[in-house]
Amino acid sequence: MLIIHLVILLALPPLLLGVIGKTKAVFAGRRGPPLLQAYRDIAKLLRKALVISETTSWIFQAAPAVTLVAVFLAGLLVPFGPSPAPLAFSGDMILFAYLFGLSRFFTTAAALDTGSAFEGMGSAREATFACLTEPALFLVFIALAKETGSLSLTKMLRSGSLLFDAAAAPPLVLVCIGLFIVLLSENSRIPVDDPCTHLELTMIHEAMILDHSGPLLGLIEYSASMKLLVLESVLVTLALPFGSGVAAIDSCIFVAETLVLAMAIGVVESVMARLRMRRVPYLLTGALLLCGSGFILIVR
Amino acid sequence: MSFYLIAWAIVLSAASGLPLLFLKRRGRAARAGQLAGTGILVIACVAGFVGAASALFEPASVSYILPWPSVGDGLLGLDPLSAFFLVLIFFVAPLSSVYSLGYAQAGRNPRTSRRMQLFFGLLVAGMSLLVIARHALVFLLGWETMALSAYFLIASEDEKLENRRAGFVYLVATHCGTLALFGMFALWRMATGSFELSPVSSMEGGALCGIVLLSLFGFGVKAGLMPLHFWLPGAHAAAPSHVSALLSGVMLKMGVYGIIRMLGLLPVLPVFWGVLVLALGIVSGILGVAYALAQHDLKRLLAYHSVENIGIILMGLGTALLGRAWGRSDIVALAMGGCLLHIWNHGLFKSLLFFGAGSVLRATGTRQIDKLGGLIKSMPWTAAFFALGAVAICGLPPLNGFISELLIYLGIFGGLSQSGTLAALTSLAAPCLAMIGALAVACFVKATSATFLGSARAPEAGRGREASASMLLPMGVLAAACAAIGFAPGLVASALDAAVGSWNGKHALALPGIATLAPLNYIGYAGIALVSAAALISLAIALRRPRRRRELGQSGICRSGPTWDCGYAAPTGRMQYTASSFARGLVGMFSWALKPSPEPTKLHGAYPAPVVLETEVVDGVLGRVIGPCARVLGALSRRARRFQQGLTQQYVLYILLALVVLLLTLIPAGGLSGLAAAK
Amino acid sequence: MMPDLINALLVVVLALNLFALGNSRIQSVVHIVAVQGALLGVIMLLMHEHLTLPVVLSAIAAVGIKGIVIPVIMIRSLRAADIKREVEPFIGFLPSILLGAIVTAVALLFAPGLSSSGPSSPVGNAVYLVIPASIATVLVGFIILVSRYKAISQVLGYLVLENGIYIFGMLLIEAIPLVVEMGMLLDLFVAIFVISIITNHINQAFSSMDTRRLASLKE
């Protein structure tokens, strides 16, 4: 069981990037890069030499590793599909959320470590928007905890099964929408951030890693995709609670679902434009309110 | 036994200033005096620490008589709750005293050194006395000793006007609080019939309400609760850094101790009070960190973070009160445990951070973040410790801050399993706490990076040099403590259980152990795994051997050049993103509370004239409430002076008027006609 | 007939108050107050039905101090200061007379008479004017104190005040032993003596008796 979980966690992420890319390409009428391009990029980067700015310090070099480990640990806390997470204890979702906080601390600090104005800009935006997404995430948690009476992700996400009884569904739907926005923002996708742009002034995540190169950049790309998977898995497990009793099949279903969700993201990215930076907080506040109202509905 | 250790510790630390007092002010004698004083203090604190640590696990609370004939003898007592706070005092105080050896050498500033040494010892003694006091007046004695010595420490560099001003604001604030405590204890006496601070099972509503409100006010001023925090930033900025460390790390906690103690003595309070305390905590948490974000002064920033952390502590306390009102022992155990542990933790990392800030100030001579930068190269150890402290104070795993916040979270979530809408709504505190956490991350990324990372923004930052060993050692110890609690939270669990038990003692809730309620060991393992894995990976990258030659650049596996900066050839330090601009977005988000100074006019024309942008955020309470009130009072007294312009005629007239007015009071008694009636 | 005489004299005392209020020449005010004081001594004598040595002594002392010594002191310091009259007082002369009259009337109307009960002096019992007179005189003293600017005038006001109180004292002959009575007179004398010294110094230092000059100590 643990094996499958690890395999998915370690192997699947780059594929998601590929799927998103492919979807966008299809919408744009291009052939687009092959699905496995992301794997190749990361492998190449890991083999390349490093170029490091003199202004940087050990924090700059430690950050990618810390990020990767943090995201990986977070990945161990979420259930992939119906089967329980390898690490499940009451209150694990708090650790889950704070691990992302840790990774953010280091990414943003590393960005400022380079002394580049653009990276400072990026990290400032990252830190700012996180102040809205984190509460949203916790609203989701308390809503689900109230619904299921449990404090562990594995059990909490089970409440997705309630999506199909009319009484309990509406709040959960709100929560899922909010969660989706959080997902987009945390993974710096359109409409919050555009991973493919090269206009530094408008970037968040990409701006923060302008100075990373070689293996460091590889690690960052990898952990970014892993973060995408982890957050997707939360949404998927909650919103698409399909499963047969058999663990192996469940995992396959789960993988399929994550790919579908990736396509959905791709669709969103192709049909929407990126919001102006000033507008982003409104969107995130919207997510906050959605989750909040979901919670209120559940409490009522 | 342990009690006598503590008593001796108090006496010794009170006396620790004497050697320097009776030695020459300058030169070697002064140095010797400082060393002696510090030595005495350290010995005292070690003794006290041993005593407190052992008392932490002595179940029964013992009490002793303190002879004080004027007020009828006072009571002292020692229970795990007191011991818990004593541990903090006796742990941080010696460290900051050692730090002062390097930071404020007696020979260097002869005028202040005596005062500092003396009142530092008195501060420690006062705090420890009030913690073991079981009698209102003894408590007040310790309290005032603490408050006044703190004042003299804050104002110790009194030739600077701003320090005097900050000191005065502090003094007035603390005296206001003390007077509130006078009232509170008088009420206590009225309600319980004695000054003895022992649990009461029932109390009439009015007195209860009054006592709770007055203690929230009186202690809240000292703790730096949000509307009452106004003295705090100025005082912490003005005080010498080792003092600010002790003030922020320990003295604020004495206010919290007061609240916790009084609420522990009172009978179970209705839910309302729990909600109130929780709300207070949320407010001072969020606004505290918001103000911190807007600061340019490193020490003021840290001071506002104390406000924030006090808020978190109160959130824990409020939740514990709710748990007590609901009769939910698990909530009490978790929330109170988190509250208490956060008190320890904040004591540790806040002192650590102030030490770091002090070293920076000592080296560069400025507290302005926007002038610093790149100090990590000149002062690597300080930087490392500061960064660790930053991670800890943000409550991020794997350090101690996370543990306490986790406990508080779990306590808050406990409300979800309580029936009733209100109970569920209280769990909205969790998102607020999350927001506080995220804001704290932003703020400390700003502080750490702008101070230590990147490159120097102004010549001051160029002057950085590593702090002396006597300053690094305390930081190291504190950092180690932070890490230890983070990686092995199981160690503190039993201490927490004991303290919570003695707080909750008489309310017969059998408390489950915290270790059974919270996944402490999971967290510990996760932390260890995280750090070791990250270390391995970055090591792997650093030591990695290239497979094929041509992939290497001309200069081997790792080349270094200037920051790319999107192709700009010659980036300078002044082009970096400043701390202010980093925080600008968030400050904008909180402008409703912070009211930042308005932006300058936009640039005009093809060749615009140079424009200076200075943002400033004045403290809301001090600037927009206290200030006006003081002005009104001043105007009032000016008006009153008009009535005393030196004319004897006026003065005689006043006598006549007083006479007439008082004679009018006879009218109810029949007045003059009454006199006539006496015919 | 004795009580009627006393009442008549008290009326005179009240009239003297009004004169004191209305007169702008300080010297003549001094005289008025002196006469008032002496008169009180006499009344005091009349209050006792059978004269004893102490009574006579105290009466003489009263007359001597109030009627002779104090006026002499006042006149001398007046000479030293060579000021003639109280110019533009805080309350004008006519208004202050009116005020005094009103005050006196109020006192006469509302101030209680005497308590018939009690074994106090039978003479005293019949003298219904004592309390009103004393209250009125005290208030007149206050008026002078408040309305006059010259230091000496204020001293005179104080004297009138004292006289008023002294009038009340007549009801309590038994209660005030000779020693105490003498003590009071002595105090009064010393007070006036010290005050006159001070007024002389004021005159030297400020070359004026105007108390408005003495307003440098203020908030």
Add this chain to the structure above:
Amino acid sequence: MALALIFLPLLFAVIAALIPSNRARPVLLPAAAVCHLSATILLIARPELAAWPASDFGPGSWFGIDAPGKLVLLVVSVLFFFCSIFSVGYLRYRQERPNRVFVSCLLVFLAVIGLVTFSRHLGLMWVAIEATTLSTAPLIYFNHSKKSIEATWKYLLVGSVGIALALFGTFFLAYSVQSAGLKPSMMMGELLAGAPSLSKPWLRAAFVLLLVGYGTKMGLAPMHTWKPDAYGEAPGVVGAIFSGGVTSVAFLAFLRVYRVCIAAGEAEYVSHVLLAMGLVSMAVAGLFMIGQRDFKRSLAYSSVEHMGILVVGLGIGGPALYGTMLHIATNSMTKGVLFLSAGNIHRAYASKSTDDVRGAMRRLPFSGALFLAGFLAITGSPPFGPFVSEFSILTGAFDSRLFLVGGLFLVFLFVVFLGMGKTVLKVTLGRPPVEVFEEPYRDGFLTIAPVFALMAVVLMLGVYIPGPLDALLRDAAAGLGAGV
């Protein structure tokens, strides 16, 4: 003993007036003070000596001392003792001024105090109080400056008027007996005996007049106006004598009246009036302390405030009386510390405005520190004496359910702290202007040791109240109806 306490100082006064040498004369002060103090202690230790050598000090006689009298006598005697030592040092600095009048007047004052405390006859007591006014007036005038003349003038006039009203009140009191159908009297014994049958309206009128009269002497607002001027212009030692001695004596006089009123069952009315009066005084004092530039004046207002506290304590009555009695002592001692150290600072800076006076802690380490300590003590910081007394007055207020009074009490204490603190800290902290170091004055033994001793007493009262004193306080309070 009474005669000794009264006539011994008078004897010294005469000697002082006769001694020609300006330099030797001051030494008489400590001598007299020692005799007086020892006599007082003997009196308190051995009550039976009170009558000695005079034959009959029965309840019927004019002479005789009650517990509050003993207390005040002790307090003033101790204060005077330290002040006398101080003034030897002080007058050494002021050789240029003749001190004959100064010394004699101080001694006369000491004698008169004895008279006040011993007189059972309210008329006699009044005479004595008036005598204190007259004997202290020349002390204010010591400097012979224009301002001191002005201050003396105001003190004399306002004070005399007030005292005159007190006499009026005393007459009313006596008359209230008569209108009750008894023989008019001013004897405490007879008044207390006949109290229940006194005619209430006359009694109340008498009470009001006496409150205003003796209140003027104590310096209750709004009759306090002479106080800042007098205290501001008089030498520090005189300020100490005034705020510690004169005011206490006036309060003692008022206490006796209060006893009569209580005995007459007027407690409720009296306490209402007193509470109002005291709170007003505290408020006014606080208001005038805010932004006060002249630190001696601000001390004067602090004295007004503490008279207010005493009156409030009296008004609360019952549980607060012990604290009130104690506050007489603590307030006098602390005022002594404040005024004496303030005098030194004034001397060293030749100014009493906070515009010029800064950094006293550096200029005069001892006086500065003592001034600051005195400030902290008088504002009621533990463990100093005033803390104990003020706090027990406060608890008294709460115990008798006077929540509003207690609350206002605290508020006014805060305002006072605000105002006084600003002034005191301006004086003590900071860096002194360089030119003041040219002033030759330095802290000397004679001008510091007494202040230290007083501070020690203040601290002792906060930590430990000697048994006899405690007993004295208790039956003083009991005499006023504590525990009633």
